[in-house]
Amino acid sequence: MAFIFFNIFVAALIATSIAPLMPIFQEKFGISIFLSSFIPVLNTIGSITFSFVSSFLINKIGIKRLNIISYGFVFFSLVSLAFFKSLEMSLFSFFLLGAGNSILFTTSTTLLTHLENPKFGFLHGFFGLGGILSPIIISMLLRFNISYRFLYILYSLLVILLFIWNFLKEIPFLQRETTVTKTIFKPIFLISILSFLVYAGSEISTVTWASNLFLSFGYSKEKASLFLGIFWFLFTLSRFMMEFFLKLFNERKLISLFSVFSALFLLFTLLFKMYFFFFLFGFSMGCIFPLIQRRANMSLQKEEVGFLNGVTYATTGIGSLLFVSLMGYISNYSISSMFVLPVFGLLVVAIIQLKG
DSSP: OHHHHHHHHHHHHHHTTHHHHHHHHHHHHTOOHHHHTHHHHHHHHHHHHHHHHHHHHHHHHOHHHHHHHHHHHHHHHHHHHHHOOOHHHHHHHHHHHHHHHHHHHHHHHHHHHTSSSOOHHHHHHHHHHHHHHHHHHHHHHHHTTOOHHHHHHHHHHHHHHHHHHHHHSOOOOOOOOOOHHHHHTSHHHHHHHHHHHHHHHHHHHHHHHHHHHHHHTTOOHHHHHHHHHHHHHHHHHHHHTHHHHTTTSOHHHHHHHHHHHHHHHHHHHHHHOOHHHHHHHHHHHTTHHHHHHHHHHHHSOGGGHHHHHHHHHHHHHHHHHHHHHHHHHHTTTOHHHHTHHHHHHHHHHHHHHHHO
16 A cells, blocks of 8 residues: 555645745746646646546556556656746646646556555545645745755656656556446446536635635735645545544445535634634545545446546546636635535535435
């Protein structure tokens, strides 16, 4: 499992470094906030595209070879970002970065599913650790006036380490064909994909616009940043506790309970303008995605989970684009009102899982 968790951790470090570096990219390339938005958009498009591609390739060429493709994409992107100064080349690199990371998420999740007693909470917990550490590392580099290019060189060395580990490690070749039409019409597949779409949209959009919400409440930028940091800590802690929660209830009940509590705590945050409820919201949300993923992966045949996981990560990208864009439009009228969308989305997840 160490190989799987380290893959996810490195991918998370790389993926979550983009947001805190956005002001640096705007300054270095001399571009506006609007133009810089093409960076996360192209990264997400790369992720969506190659999540679908990997869902079809994983049973044909195997996890080991697909990992090599992923490492190649990510390594090329990191080296380009470290040494080339062209905006066009950088945008292409962010597209490939999203592509490579999405493949790695798909292969790691699929490999975990084939292990005995797969710990999905730990898998996503290590992603959360990467998300916590990346802004800390970046803030230290900025404090000591070290270029972001050094960070990408460091990340490229980690990718080389993963490539060597992948080469030396025995990974089963899961070449078992599955009929796509047979899989996509299974109720558990449809329920899970719809849940992923709505949940990911609710989670990512809330985090994206949370700082604006707290600023509208009258808190400072520093306080808003601190609240997000505490949110991520509790969010990640919850994921590491998932195995304990599973001893109390099954996946379906936990998903519904946590979704309802998350919706209520976010609603209380809006009504009472208290950050304490936002922290409870973060803890409640932490387990939802890995629980949905665990339920889906354990319910399908082994030859079907590779396709499922590829479609899963593509769906999360689509959901985040839809929700973030729609909430951004609603913000023209009211900051608080835009968060009604994720409240509604989380309740939809609870209903879908209860009915399924």
